[in-house]
Every structure is written in structure tokens, then in C-alpha cells.
Amino acid sequence: MSHDHTEGAHIGIPGYLGVFAILVVGTILTYYVATFDLDFIFAGANTLVALLIAFTKMAFVMLYFMHVRWSGRLIWLSAVASFFWLAIMFAYTMQDYLTRGQGVFSY
Amino acid sequence: MQTQDAISAGYGGDKPSYLTNGSTLKSWLLTKDHKRIAIMYLISVSVFFFMGGIYAAFIRLELLTPASDLLETATYNKVFTQHGILMIFFFLIPAIPAILGNFLLPLMIGAKDLALPRINLLSLYIYWVGGILTLYALMQGGVDTGWTFYTPYSTTFSNSFVMAVGLGIFINGFSSILTGLNFIVTIHTMRAPGMTWFRLPLFVWAHYATSLVMILGTPVVAITVLLLAIERVTRVGIFDPAIGGDPILFQHLFWFYSHPAVYIMILPGMGVISEVISNFSRKKIFGYEFIAFSSIAIAVFGFLVWGHHMFVSGQSIYAGLVFSFLTMVVAVPSAIKVFNWTATMYKGSISYDTPMLYAIGFLGLFLVGGLTGLFLGSVGLTVHLTDTYFVVAHFHYVMVGGQVIAYLAGIHYWWPKMTGRMYSEFWGKISAMLVFVGFNLTFFPQFILGYQGMPRRYAAYPEEFQVLNIFSTAGASVLGVGLTLPVIYFTHSIIAGKRAGDNPWMLPGLEWRTASPPPTENFEEMPVVTWEAYEFGEENGLDIESARKASGPSVPVQA
Numbered sequence: 001m002s003h004d005h006t007e008g009a010h011i012g013i014p015g016y017l018g019v020f021a022i023l024v025v026g027t028i029l030t031y032y033v034a035t036f037d038l039d040f041i042f043a044g045a046n047t048l049v050a051l052l053i054a055f056t057k058m059a060f061v062m063l064y065f066m067h068v069r070w071s072g073r074l075i076w077l078s079a080v081a082s083f084f085w086l087a088i089m090f091a092y093t094m095q096d097y098l099t100r101g102q103g104v105f106s107y
Numbered sequence: 108m109q110t111q112d113a114i115s116a117g118y119g120g121d122k123p124s125y126l127t128n129g130s131t132l133k134s135w136l137l138t139k140d141h142k143r144i145a146i147m148y149l150i151s152v153s154v155f156f157f158m159g160g161i162y163a164a165f166i167r168l169e170l171l172t173p174a175s176d177l178l179e180t181a182t183y184n185k186v187f188t189q190h191g192i193l194m195i196f197f198f199l200i201p202a203i204p205a206i207l208g209n210f211l212l213p214l215m216i217g218a219k220d221l222a223l224p225r226i227n228l229l230s231l232y233i234y235w236v237g238g239i240l241t242l243y244a245l246m247q248g249g250v251d252t253g254w255t256f257y258t259p260y261s262t263t264f265s266n267s268f269v270m271a272v273g274l275g276i277f278i279n280g281f282s283s284i285l286t287g288l289n290f291i292v293t294i295h296t297m298r299a300p301g302m303t304w305f306r307l308p309l310f311v312w313a314h315y316a317t318s319l320v321m322i323l324g325t326p327v328v329a330i331t332v333l334l335l336a337i338e339r340v341t342r343v344g345i346f347d348p349a350i351g352g353d354p355i356l357f358q359h360l361f362w363f364y365s366h367p368a369v370y371i372m373i374l375p376g377m378g379v380i381s382e383v384i385s386n387f388s389r390k391k392i393f394g395y396e397f398i399a400f401s402s403i404a405i406a407v408f409g410f411l412v413w414g415h416h417m418f419v420s421g422q423s424i425y426a427g428l429v430f431s432f433l434t435m436v437v438a439v440p441s442a443i444k445v446f447n448w449t450a451t452m453y454k455g456s457i458s459y460d461t462p463m464l465y466a467i468g469f470l471g472l473f474l475v476g477g478l479t480g481l482f483l484g485s486v487g488l489t490v491h492l493t494d495t496y497f498v499v500a501h502f503h504y505v506m507v508g509g510q511v512i513a514y515l516a517g518i519h520y521w522w523p524k525m526t527g528r529m530y531s532e533f534w535g536k537i538s539a540m541l542v543f544v545g546f547n548l549t550f551f552p553q554f555i556l557g558y559q560g561m562p563r564r565y566a567a568y569p570e571e572f573q574v575l576n577i578f579s580t581a582g583a584s585v586l587g588v589g590l591t592l593p594v595i596y597f598t599h600s601i602i603a604g605k606r607a608g609d610n611p612w613m614l615p616g617l618e619w620r621t622a623s624p625p626p627t628e629n630f631e632e633m634p635v636v637t638w639e640a641y642e643f644g645e646e647n648g649l650d651i652e653s654a655r656k657a658s659g660p661s662v663p664v665q666a
């Protein structure tokens with residue numbers, strides 16, 4: 001699959017610094033949100049927010065630092081597949097946690 | 108059409124072989140040649156196998172008598188833990204991919220080397236660093252958590268060297284990730300002209316599937332070990348319920364890797380068996396596509412069954428049912444392979460050379476290992492069998508009866524290619540039979556012991572279990588002799604073995620169409636593939652039947 005390097009650094013030093021800034025802001029935001037108790041929305045809302053920020057940061061790293069944005073379809077496929085795998089891990093783990101002590105199969 | 112003369116004239120030009128191309132230590136340690144790296148892996152992995160074997164010997168000696176007399180119970184905990192860690196992380200996982208895969212993948216697809224030769228060398232060095240660190244920790248006092256590092260024991264109570272061993276395994280994981288990455292890139296980009304996906308030897312397909320598991324699974328166990336370290340050092344609550352964690356989460360994360368890791372160990376073995384069965388039956392493999400895709404199916408479905416290790420851990424009943432069902436599903440692709448291998452042998456022209464003896468042994472032993480896995484995967488029966496010797500017997504039938512036997516088949520099969528020498532066929536056969544008999548005598552009694560309720564991981568046991576344990580220990584000593592013999596006759600073969608021709612077994616595969624041992628760049632000129640995989644007969648340019656007739660009945664030469 002093609003991986004075109006002729007564009008050089010793609011978004012240049014300022015662009016990379018911008019992405020870096022987003023990552024720093026994300027980190028600070030994670031800390032700041034963690035100081036609030038968001039359980040009034042629903043139980044475990046803090047975790048969800050922290051994960052959302054983390055996934056956003058991860059997306060930026062992959063798209064820009066790892067050049068996935070300018071890569072061919074095979075690379076995109078690999079990137080998407082690894083998220084799919086992560087989703088399997090989360091889903092099948094939660095399938096245990098969410099079904100403990102309730103419903104037909106409770107114990 | 109090449110006949111015997113042309114074949115024995117050989118492919119080797121005036122180029123030096125990879126073994127003679129430089130003899131200084133530097134030329135080995137800084138090599139980028141996949142074949143030299145494979146040889147260094149062979150030596151290192153054998154050292155770890157030998158050390159793991161010593162621990163196994165201590166386990167079997169301790170269990171000769173019901174009392175905990177040879178080893179103290181605390182020592183026994185360390186001995187079985189270290190047996191597991193050395194064997195799994197430093198022998199079973201790297202053995203076939205890093206030795207045979209490394210050596211053969213480029214040869215089989217007609218490439219000069221792997222796509223990323225420096226990364227290949229790096230993964231060897233990472234393996235060494237991880238291994239030395241682990242050995243250092245073992246020498247300092249070792250670890251007693253079991254190879255599974257279950258929390259909260261490993262994070263809160265164990266006073267042994269959990270951190271150092273964990274770090275060793277963490278580092279070693281990257282070796283496996285890099286090898287997997289290298290294989291995938293190589294298979295995608297380095298195939299010779301004409302080597303289409305469906306002309307790839309099944310060994311290559313098996314390694315492709317293995318590499319997927321390595322890349323997708325290994326990072327998870329690395330991070331899990333890291334989380335364990337974080338909790339142990341900083342007391343952040345991740346797995347310990349006392350500080351807000353969940354010990355079962357550790358088991359989820361650990362088995363998300365460690366069940367697929369079983370397939371990292373067995374899939375390359377299945378690749379070897381596909382090669383050996385087809386080639387020593389001199390028959391095109393039955394159902395090529397089915398075997399190829401069943402490897403991929405095993406890699407994919409292998410990720411969906413990890414909860415079968417957690418049936419009695421406190422996991423929800425619903426999750427248990429789902430994991431149990433999926434465990435039955437993942438047995439299907441393995442069964443497809445076994446049926447196809449059997450069908451390949453049907454009406455084949457089978458020769459019982461040493462590699463084939465191992466391969467036939469594999470069929471039976473892997474069958475027993477796989478079927479007893481179904482016993483353990485069913486939610487009802489497993490309550491009785493969990494943590495008994497039945498489990499120990501089951502996974503040794505898969506790991507030793509499957510992976511180790513396949514590895515031995517592969518080493519014997521490709522030894523002439525790797526070294527340019529033949530080993531003693533007589534001693535090879537003796538050793539194959541000793542391994543088969545010794546293995547069954549060691550582990551079959553453990554099925555009965557487990558079914559009768561003998562728990563694993565204890566130094567002492569009730570007296571009524573002693574007879575079967577004596578059987579098991581006796582078998583282990585036979586197995587030990589069977590596994591030591593190859594070391595002797597392989598060493599003898601390097602020094603004084605009869606020279607092997609380039610194609611001593613008369614086979615069509617691409618790896619047999621270059622010199623033995625191959626030159627550094629593998630082929631004199633870029634090969635162009637015009638034949639299908641496992642195509643016997645004149646179509647592929649090798650008139651094997653006439654060559655066999657010309658050379659008499661015993662083509663594979665006795666030493």
C-alpha cells in the first residue's frame with residue numbers, strides 16, 4: 001500500500017506542536033474532571049469521561065504522530081482492526097461485570 | 108526436468124554458505140541474516156528448555172512420594188512457578204516462530220531476508236535481556252506466584268521477586284511483538300514473483316495467524332504486568348479489593364492474552380505438521396484453503412474464549428455460558444485441521460522417517476489434548492476438574508504432545524537444510540519413540556489423578572495417589588532420555604554427520620531449491636514460482652518419482 005512521503009513532514013513543526021498542545025490540554029482536562037464527582041449523572045460517569053478524553057488523545061497520536069492520516073488503506077485497516085480488538089476486550093469483560101447478580105442467571 | 112543427477116549436482120554455486128560467511132563472534136552478534144539469528148535463537152531457546160526441564164525433574168522427584176520431603180513446600184511453589192515461566196515465555200512461545208519461522212519464512216516465500224532484518228536482530232537482543240533479567244531474578248530467590256501471577260497474592264502477599272520476573276516477561280513480550288510484526292510485513296511485501304497467497308506453504312499461513320495473535324495480544328499482557336507492578340509499588344487500587352480494585356479484572360486481562368498465547372504456541376506447530384504430513388505422504392495436502400483459513404479462524408476465535416479459565420473465579424454465570432459456548436466453537440477449526448491431515452495421509456505414499464514419526468505422534472496426542480479441552484470447557488464438569496491434575500495433563504498434552512512434538516518434527520525435518528548434514532536416522536527413530544512412550548506414561552496417569560481429585564500445585568498428596576504418581580515420574584525419566592538423545596546425535600551430526608544434499612527428502616518446496624546450507628542471500632537468483640504448493644510430480648520441474656527410482660528405495664540416507 002502506498003505511503004506517500006513526498007509531502008515531507010505533512011503538517012510541519014507548528015502542526016506537530018499544535019497536536020502536542022491538544023495532548024497537554026487533554027491531560028490537564030483529565031485531571032480537572034477527576035476532581036468532580038460525576039456520579040449524579042450516572043454511576044461511573046467519571047470513568048466514561050476519562051476514557052473519552054483518552055480516546056480522543058489516542059486518535060490524535062495515531063492520525064498525526066503515526067501518520068495514519070496520510071497512509072494507505074491497509075494501514076487504516078490495521079488501525080481500525082486494533083480498535084475492534086480493544087472493543088472485543090472491553091465488551092467481553094463487561095459481559096461479565098454487567099451480568100453479575102441480576103436477571104435469569106443471577107447467583 | 109531435473110533428475111537425480113541434476114538434483115545431487117546441487118544449487119550451491121561458488122558462494123559461501125551462511126554458516127561459513129564470516130566466523131568471528133562479531134559476524135554472528137551483529138548479523139542481519141535471518142538464518143544466523145535463527146541459529147542463535149536455537150541455542151538460547153534450548154538453554155531455557157533445558158533449565159525448565161531441570162525444574163520439571165524436581166517436580167516429578169518431589170511427587171514420587173506422598174510427603175513433602177525432597178523440597179519444602181515454599182520451595183516447591185517456586186519450582187513449579189519457574190518451570191512454567193521458563194517453559195512458556197522463553198521456550199514454547201519463541202521456539203517455532205523464532206527458530207524455524209525465522210529460518211524458513213524467507214526461504215519458503217523466495218525472499219533474501221525478512222523485511223526488517225535489523226528489527227529481527229533487535230528482537231533477539233530483547234529476548235536475551237528479558238531472559239537474563241528473569242534468570243537473575245530466579246537466582247536471587249525466584250518467584251512463587253504460579254506463572255499466572257494471580258492477584259491479590261502477587262500484588263499484596265508474595266515476598267518473592269515478582270517485580271523483577273514481571274519486568275523480564277514485560278521486556279520479553281516486545282521480542283515476540285517485533286517478530287510478529289516482521290513476519291506480517293515480510294509475508295505481505297517480500298513474496299517472490301508467482302508466489303501468490305494460495306501458493307504459500309501452510310507453514311507460512313500458520314505463522315501469519317500466529318503473528319496476528321502476537322501483535323494483538325502481547326501488548327495486553329505487557330500492560331497487565333505493568334499494572335501489577337504499579338499496584339505493588341504505589342498501592343494504586345487496580346486489582347486489590349482492599350484498596351478499591353478487582354482481582355477478577357486481573358484474570359480477564361491476563362487471560363485475554365494468555366489464552367490466545369496457547370495458539371501462539373500451537374499454531375506454528377500445526378504449520379510444521381501440515382508441511383511434514385503432506386511432504387512425507389508425497390501427496391498434495393487435502394483441503395489447502397480449509398487449513399489456511401482455519402489458522403486464521405483459530406487466531407480470531409481464540410480471542411473470544413478466555414473466560415473458560417475463570418469458570419469458578421466469581422465471573423457471572425452468563426459470561427461463563429457464553430465463554431463455554433465459544434470454547435466449543437473454537438474447537439471446530441482445530442478439528443478441521445486434524446481431519447484434513449488424516450485425509451492427506453489416506454492413500455498417500457507415506458515414508459516413516461523421523462519427522463513423520465513425530466508428526467503421526469502429534470496427531471494422536473493433540474487429539475487427546477484437544478478433546479480433554481472440551482471436558483474442561485463445559486461449565487458443569489469443569490467445577491469438579493478445576494485446579495486438578497486433569498488440567499495439568501490436558502495442557503501438557505497440547506503443549507508437549509502438540510507444540511514440543513511438532514517442534515521436534517520440524518527440527519528433524521529441516522535440520523539438513525539448516526546445517527547441510529544428516530543426523531542418524533536410527534537414533535532419530537529411537538528418540539521419537541522414547542518421547543512418545545515417555546510422554547504418555549508421564550501425563551496419561553495425571554488425567555486419572557485429576558479425575559480422582561488430586562489438586563495441582565501441592566508438594567504433598569494423599570497416599571492413594573502414589574502409584575499413579577510413580578508411573579508419571581517413571582515416564583518423565585523416559586521422556587528425559589528421549590529429549591536428551593537429539594542433543595547428542597545432532598551434535599554428532601554437526602561434527603561428523605553425512606553431508607545432506609540440497610534436497611535430501613526430494614520435495615517440491617521452495618526452501619529445498621537452494622543449497623544446503625543456503626548462501627547468505629538464500630537463492631542464487633530470484634526464484635520465480637510456477638507451481639502450486641505441495642505439487643508432486645514433474646509439473647514443478649522436479650521429477651521426484653524417477654529420481655526416487657534412480658536412487659533406490661532409501662532416499663533419506665541412513666547415517
Ligand SMILES: [Cu+2]
Nearest residue numbers: 366413415416
Ligand atoms: Cu484457554
